[in-house]
Amino acid sequence: MKKKLINHTSEHFEKILQKKPEYIFLSPGRINIIGEHVDYNDGFVMPAAINKYICFAVSKNEDSQCTLIAKDLNEAYKFDLNDELKPIDKMWANYILGVLHQLKKKGFKMSGFNIVFSSTVPMGAGLSSSAALECGIGYAMNKMFELDLSKEEIALIGQKAEHTFAGVNCGIMDQFASVFGKKNSVIKLDCTTLEYQYYKADFKKYSLLLLDSNVKHTHLTSGYNVRRQEVELGLAIIKQHFPEVRTFRNCTEKIVLDLEQELGPIVFKRCLFVVKEIQRVLDAADALTNSDFKKLGQLMSEAHKGLSKEYEVSCDEIDFLVDSVQHEKTVLGARMMGGGFGGCSINLVEKGTEDELIERVSQQYRTAFGIELKPYKIKISKGTTLYKN
Template sequence: MKKKLIAATTAHFKSVFQHEPESVFLSPGRINLIGEHVDYNDGFVLPAAINKYICFAISTSQTDEFTLVAQDLNETYRFNWSETLQPVDKMWVNYMLGVLHQMKMKGFSFAGLNVVFSSTIPMGAGLSSSAALECGFGYALNKLFKLGLSREEIALIGQQSEHTFVGVKCGIMDQFASVFGKKNHVIKLDCTSLEHEYHTADFKNYTLVLFDSHVKHTHLTSGYNDRRNEVEQGLNTIKTHYPSVQTFRDCTENQLESLRNELGETLYKRCHFVIQEIRRVNEAVKALDQNQFEQLGNLMFETHEGLSKEYEVSCAEVDFLVEFVKNKKQVIGSRMMGGGFGGCSINLVEKGSEKALFESISKAYREQFGITLSYYKVKISKGTSKVKKKIKN
């Protein structure tokens, strides 16, 4: 699959620009095992890069012009990098313009660039194709023009690109996982300090399966930003009464409970989910290290319950997918993954049972919603990298 993607992207570059690309890069999507919506709440998360990629075939040119070709969309965008960069009406372009804008603000300058990119990351499935696009492009610029940026700086540039040119106040997790991914390891990431540690993710007799609901409700961006505002408001109220509390990880359930009436039910539920989810991530790391996969699965189910009922970022379709597998002995954990309001559920499934499970759940899902389900078996892979040798067609 990876070789095929590299070969197809390289071939398309050659057909558009009439020569081989100078360099080829791969930037992965990501999963998050547990720790949802806490990356912007000073929490810990447990993401990993996966074997779904955006491939970039790139060459420098002798002009100041950038030519960006989105192979899968059959769209091309040209601009002069030295001119003022502003968001445009093509969303995929904004992710890349935002990265270039951040680098220009740091004082870097460039030659022209010809870029073709193509992807095996399913769009709208909550696998962070946007972070893969930002970070892959940033990583490529850093390598090609020898800018000397660290991986951490590339991840932060990707995040700022999304804040400024796309308008989503995302946390750092997606970009960090895409850049820092390590094969067969999850990353326990402190989203405040960016301190991180790797933990082996060998699931033994289980495999990670994603069920793609193929729905993306339109209130994702507005709902996401609303939740950020609600938890900020809640935390400010908590700090007023408990000055020792700086972040949600300092806050106890008893402190929160004492402010339930003042917060009101909505803010209380949002804050309660965050405090519980920070606890769950720490427990999940322990379970993973001790190969206690059923405990890990229970924590995933708990997270989904919180995302659905307290944080209210799930939807009927994804709730159905999680509920359906709850009593299946071959599934030990399941939850909504990503920003919410659609996308995928992530499941820990007994090896060998994936196909039969998919057939039964997809039949039930089609009967309930009239939508065809997709599934992806994913493996944990390394982060953004340059392809060492081009694959000839």
Template sequence: MSKKKLIQHTSEHFEKMFQHPPQTIFLSPGRINIIGEHIDYNDGFVLPAAINKYVCLAFSVKETSECTIIAKDLNSEVKFDIHENVVPHKKMWVNYIFGVLHQLKIRQFPLKGFNVVFSSSIPIGAGLSSSAAVECGFAYALNTMFDLGLSKKEMALIGQKSEHTFVGVNCGIMDQFASVFGKKNKAIKLDCTTLAYEYHNADFKKYSLLLLDSNVKHTHLTSGYNVRRHEVEQGITLLKKHFTEVKTFRNCTEAMVDALRSELGETIYKRCHFVVKEIQRVQDAVQAMEASDFKKLGTLMSETHEGLSKEYEVSCDEIDFLVDAVQNEKTVLGARMMGGGFGGCSINLVEKGSEDAIIERISKLYRNQFGIELKPYKIKISKGTSRYKK
């Protein structure tokens, strides 16, 4: 669905439900991560960007303390009084919003009643952070309408805290940060430890980004994630013991990891080797984008997938198939798994104009192999959460 159509549908539904048009419209984007996977918790950097898939919020302030929030896509609503204590709700979608409200209330911000209708063009379950877009869009809307004076960083942290406390997902900061801080044709090099960040050119000129959604999510994502964290923690502990100059993976070299291969054991060696290489790949990717060296960027993306699949072992047959299937395409510069792993999307750097042919060919191969329909998403890098101006 186009941005224009999303805004129109959300606004019309608001008017239908409340018999007047909304005061204001807000748009909050989903996100991709160009490179830098599984290193946010290993003192590395990530390289996310906001994309042109949005949560749209139609919003009006009321003079009373009554609040109504309508999730148009789910045909569901919740009503409450703004002065009531906010507690986790049995409807999961409500908790993304109640978590934000709770964070604002414990900061004792003065709030009044409001009506909201929201709808989304961000596909659910594709790893594009629709939940962060809801949290950040709602925080941004309340901050604007009630003049709360929150910074972008504070809104991102409120979104993250909301997910930790009301949704029960111990997520990192990347998703919320990218949603709020996104800029058109810019990627954000983000240090997830310090929240230091810088923008880098992500105008791909005659190339574009294409997402291929495998339509699978294997159940061992959470357990696999926890095991990987434990493995790399064991690895860095041993590396620090042998090399006093090592404080984090960021100042660890490939040579150091190689020197301890037998002591680390093959599994932990592979995990640590991936982390050290991926931290460097993010730096190299930034340089490649700034130099408009997209062939280099594509090569780095493919190298990342190889590491995620063979060394970090967080891929799966379906995603490996999607990445392998495009490797010999002349119009594809690089491809990799995106996100936590064990399903989700592959992200592909392709020549503009070649997308439909790639989608047609890969969809057929994928259907024949797994009996699953592929979902393709053509995306552009967009600005972050904002108030819509006609």
């Protein structure tokens, strides 16, 4: 699959630009094992890079002219690197222009270049194709023009590009996972300090399976902003009663339960979810250390219940996908992954049983919603890399 992607991208580069690319870069999408909606609540997350990639075939120019070619979309964009870079009406180009704008702002010297890119990261499935695009470009510029950026700087530049040129106020997890990914390891990331630790994620006789609901409800942005306001209000009320609480990280479940009346029904549920989810990530790290996959699966399923009933960011389709596997002996755990209101469920399943499960759930899902399910069998892979030059 990876080889095929590289060959297709290189061949397209040669066909369009009449020469071989000087460099090939691969930038992966990501999953999050557990730790949803806690990145903006001083929590921890547990992402990993996966074996779905954006492949970039690149060559430098002697002048300042740049050509970007999105092979899968059959679109191109040309510009002069010396001109002021601004967002345009092609969203895919904005992720790239945003990174270049950040690099120029920092005073880095670059020449023009030609890029052809193609992807196996599904768009809109919550696997962070945008972060893979940003980090791939940042990584490529860093290598080609010897900018001497650290991995952390590349991730932060990608995040800033998304804020400024795509208008999405995302956390750092996606970009961090794309750059720092390591084969068979998940990253426990402190979203506040950016301290991180790798945990071995060799699931032995189990594997990770994503089931893409193929829906994306429009509540994502509005729901996300409302949730942020609710938890900020909740934390302010908690601090009034318990001044020693600085963030949700040093707030306990007991404190939230004691303040149920003061918080009111909605804000109470939101705060309860956040405190429990932060603890679940710490428990998941212990489970991985002990290769206790049963416990990990249980934590994933508990997280889904919280996301659906307490944080209320799931939807009927995703709830259906999670519920339909909960009583399967071959499934240790399942939950929605990502911002919510659509996207994928992530399932920890017994190796060798995936196809049968996919067939059964696909049929049930089609009957219930009239929608075709998209399954992705994934492996945990390394982060953004130079493939060859």
